[in-house]
Amino acid sequence: MTGTENAAELVRHAPGAHEDGAALLPGGTTTSTQDFLRGVWEENPVLVQMLGLCPALAVTNTVANSLAMGLATFFVLTGSSLLVSTFKNLIPKEVRIASFILIIATFVTIxxxxxxxxxxxxxxxxxxxxxxxxxxxMILGRQEAFASKRPIGRALLDAVGTGFGFIIAMVMMGSIRELLGNGSLLGYSVFGPSFEPWIIMILPPGGFLTLGIILLAFGWGRGRKAAEVPRVRRWPHGVASRRAA
Amino acid sequence: MSSDLFWILISAMLVNNFTLHLFLGLCPFMGVSAKIATALRMGAANIFVLTITSLVASFLNAYVLPFAPYLRLISFIVVIASLVQIVEMTIKKVSPTLFRELGIYLPLITTNCAILGLAIFQTNRGYGFLEGLAFALGAGLGLTLALVLMASIRERAELADIPALAKGMGLVLIIAGSLSLAFMGFAGLSTP
Known part of the structure; x- marks a missing residue:
């Protein structure tokens, strides 16, 4: 989803309408494990889909802040998915986005x-x-692409998986930035007093640089995996072939 | 008083740039920054919506929210979203040319965190009507500046010989990091 100059293209891609959905959901049948695991890693909201970047960059300067933000987002996502999935047949199609936002805003206020x-x-x-x-x-995307079309149980599993993936990404960013920028983890000193902290990591540019380097590392890992594909046993559901492409 | 307003504008535009310092409005920054022409239009649409939002937020803060502070978030998002919808329909009717220029970007902007962020920051800092307008204008100009800078660099990067590994979002983020680093230089302005 890189380099989308066309805004219409952006709309189609951004709110969770990711191209992978079709490959993983042949006729809308997946197991509940897949509903859960997809959001955690394979389609991680921050690291793969690049959704919800604002909080992922803005508040990840310490692990505690990242964790609090991750948990709050997890709560809002799970609550909204549950409610949207419950009322999906009562919400008129024309005002569904407005209704989703109202539901989300209520949970955020809580x-x-x-x-x-x-x-x-x-x-x-x-x-x-x-x-x-x-x-x-990320939250609106899950409502539009998943919760408003699926039964309650699956919507809940999907929300828990995606929320969990978001927490993982947040804590990953937060750990790297706090460790390098402050020499500590969760406030406990790791490197001792002789460590010269990289102040830049806890300042705004550090957020961009950290995520940029994580993405480059992921791209490198994917490139290596793609080169090995012929020797690796192919996963069911075409995961390996999708990676290669 | 007028120097205060000017300072609010400069501060929102350069020192606390919405995109590069506060991480607001990253979706358009990443998504529509591949070409300078589109970036400029997106910036213009942003300035427009930010100004309207600031007016609405001032109005809500003055007349509605003192009676129901817990409705702040919900009323902001609902009023902003519906107002942008109305503005979009009006432009479509009155000036189809302008609509073609801005049209597709307007609905995208509604879910842009910069807009809600502006309303919330304006409220938290207790800005009045005029200060809010200066803040919105500064924020909009800052967003446009960041978008155009990013688009210019990306247009150059298209022609550069970049390793296949680095192409894509990773590179864009690292460019953004360097831009953000450069903008930190403006922090010196805040202690005149």
């Missing part, structure tokens, strides 16, 4: 108030970005 009451320090550090979960395209 998450915002809960965080403010339970962990006020982290709530202050995350600032406006909690409210901005509403416009996280």
């Amino acid at each position: 998450a915002d108030m809960t965080l403010a009451a339970v962990v006020p320090d982290i709530h202050k550090a995350l600032g406006a970005f909690i409210a901005l979960i509403v416009v996280n395209c």
Whole structure:
């Protein structure tokens, strides 16, 4: 989904209408394990689909912040998917996006108030970005592409998987940035006092650079795997062939 | 007073650039920054919607939200989304040329975090009507600047001899990181 100059193309790609969906869902039949696992790794929202980048770059300067943001987003995504899937037959098609956003905004308000009451320090550090979960395209994308068309159980599994994938990506970014930028993990010093922290990693450019380097590393790994494809036993559902392509 | 307004504009445009410093509006920044011409149009559409949003947020903050502060988020998003829809329909009716130029970008912008971010930051900082307008204009110009810079670099990168491994989003993010690094130089402006 790189290099989409055409905005219409962008609309088709961005809100979860990813090209992989068709390959993995032949006639809409997948097992529940696949519903769950797809979002965790194979179609990780941040690292593969490049959705929900704003929070992934903005608040990942410490592990604690990343984890809090990941959990809040997980809660909003699961709650919204559950509700959208429950009411999918009552929501008119014409106003479905507006209805989804209303449902999401309600859950975000709950998450915002809960965080403010339970962990006020982290709530202050995350600032406006909690409210901005509403416009996280990953959440709206899952509602539009999955929850509004599937039974409750599968929508829930898909939301839990995607939310879990988001937490993994957030904690990955947060660990790298806090470790290099501050020499610590979750506030505990790792390298000792003689370590000269790379301040840049906890500043805004560090977010771009960290994600950029992670993506380059993933691309490198995929390139190596693709070169090996003929020798590897092909997965069912054409995963290996898709990687090669 | 007027120097305050000017400072708000410069601060939103350069020092706290929405895209490169606050990470707002990354979707268009990554998605429609391949060509300079499209980037400029996207920027123009952004400035337009940001200004309207600022007006609406000022109005809501002054007259509606004092009575129901817990409805802040929901009322912002609903009002902004419906207003952009109305503006889109009006432009389509009044000036089809302008609609062709901006049309496809307007609905995309509604779910852009920069718009909601502007409304929330404006509220948190307690900006009034005029300050809000200056803030919105600065933010819009900053977004346009970042988009055009990015598009210019990407147009050059098309012609450059880049290893196949580095092509794609990884490279775009690292370019963005360098741009963000360069924009950090503007932080010196904040202590005049």
